[in-house]
Amino acid sequence: MSSSYVMRPARLDDFDILMQLAEESGPGFTSLPVHEPIIRERLEKSEKAFAGKLPQPQYGKYLMMMVDHETGEVGGCSAVKAGVGIDQPFFNYRVITIAQASQAADRRFDMDALVLTNEFVGYTEVGTLFLRKAHRGGGAGRLLAQSRYLLMAAGPERFGDMVLAELRGVVDPEGRTPFWDAMGAHFFRMEFTEADILSATTDNQFILDLMPKYPIYVDLLPPEAREVIGRVHADGVGALKLLEWEGFRFERTVDIFDGGPLVAAPRSLIRTIRESRLVTLQVGEANTASGLVSNDKASDIRVTMADGELRDGAVFVTSPDVLDRLKLSPGDTARIWLRS
Numbered sequence: 389m390s391s392s393y394v395m396r397p398a399r400l401d402d403f404d405i406l407m408q409l410a411e412e413s414g415p416g417f418t419s420l421p422v423h424e425p426i427i428r429e430r431l432e433k434s435e436k437a438f439a440g441k442l443p444q445p446q447y448g449k450y451l452m453m454m455v456d457h458e459t460g461e462v463g464g465c466s467a468v469k470a471g472v473g474i475d476q477p478f479f480n481y482r483v484i485t486i487a488q489a490s491q492a493a494d495r496r497f498d499m500d501a502l503v504l505t506n507e508f509v510g511y512t513e514v515g516t517l518f519l520r521k522a523h524r525g526g527g528a529g530r531l532l533a534q535s536r537y538l539l540m541a542a543g544p545e546r547f548g549d550m551v552l553a554e555l556r557g558v559v560d561p562e563g564r565t566p567f568w569d570a571m572g573a574h575f576f577r578m579e580f581t582e583a584d585i586l587s588a589t590t591d592n593q594f595i596l597d598l599m600p601k602y603p604i605y606v607d608l609l610p611p612e613a614r615e616v617i618g619r620v621h622a623d624g625v626g627a628l629k630l631l632e633w634e635g636f637r638f639e640r641t642v643d644i645f646d647g648g649p650l651v652a653a654p655r656s657l658i659r660t661i662r663e664s665r666l667v668t669l670q671v672g673e674a675n676t677a678s679g680l681v682s683n684d685k686a687s688d689i690r691v692t693m694a695d696g697e698l699r700d701g702a703v704f705v706t707s708p709d710v711l712d713r714l715k716l717s718p719g720d721t722a723r724i725w726l727r728s
């Protein structure tokens with residue numbers, strides 16, 4: 389673990405290391421499949437997005453790498469998709485509540501049902517956060533997560549007014565996915581992993597073709613499946629806490645395959661963005677505050693951790709190596725987010 393990490397846009401020559409991250413993240417991490425064409429495409433799309441070479445900003449698929457500035461080693465990556473549901477549908481189940489009442493039978497109660505929706509068109513999605521084992525702890529996970537919001541702050545016109553994140557649902561210790569077994573398995577006639585990979589590598593037409601056409605009443609599902617609707621996988625609990633800290637809330641919307649929760653927040657209310665401010669950088673000895681500093685350039689974003697001091701709310705005094713990592717000079721503008 390090192391405090392000299394810097395986030396930067398992914399480049400085409402990150403191919404080998406990104407394949408390595410895909411290997412390490414394992415088969416459950418479907419946004420980074422061990423599949424050369426997909427990994428290469430990720431890098432090409434990201435480069436185009438940062439360069440602003442897109443017919444519409446909503447097509448942007450940004451990937452950032454976290455690099456140890458001293459050793460050059462890559463410690464992880466994280467991503468932002470500018471707009472979901474634009475080039476292909478984005479499916480979820482919305483949990484709706486249906487009031488049941490009968491005067492003649494003298495009863496009133498509520499029942500939940502799952503309805504297939506494609507209602508998040510234009511939302512920005514944060515995801516693909518992977519931190520290599522050797523780099524865990526010491527704030528690297530927060531750097532990976534928060535840099536995505538500092539990217540949005542640097543180029544708000546590139547992103548949606550609303551931001552969402554999808555979290556992995558429950559897989560039991562035997563590797564079974566209770567929600568899939570009770571639901572998807574009947575309609576797709578394949579293993580969860582196969583469907584999961586298809587959804588990560590195709591245009592999702594197979595979902596439209598095979599998903600049940602009518603709402604599903606939750607009471608008709610077995611208890612194991614009911615219990616995991618909207619519940620996050622044990623590995624995702626930390627990620628969910630971090631998202632909630634930023635202001636994301638459960639939307640009563642869950643993943644169609646594993647029942648995992650979708651959380652969302654208005655972009656302008658995301659804590660890292662709201663608490664960030666533009667400052668002029670100066671070099672000096674000061675460490676009364678600590679947080680993150682971004683070069684605030686959406687086309688060539690750089691973010692790093694820093695100690696320093698905020699003076700008059702407009703000047704941030706920090707060490708020369710912070711400026712070096714950001715490729716900035718004294719007097720340049722930067723965006724800071726300070727821990728309170």
Ligand SMILES: NC(=[NH2+])NCCC[C@H](N)C(=O)O
Pocket residue numbers: 418477478479480554583584585587588592643644645646
């Ligand atoms: N766990 C899954 N692979 N779910 C299917 C994909 C769901 C996602 N919301 C999409 O439409 O792309």
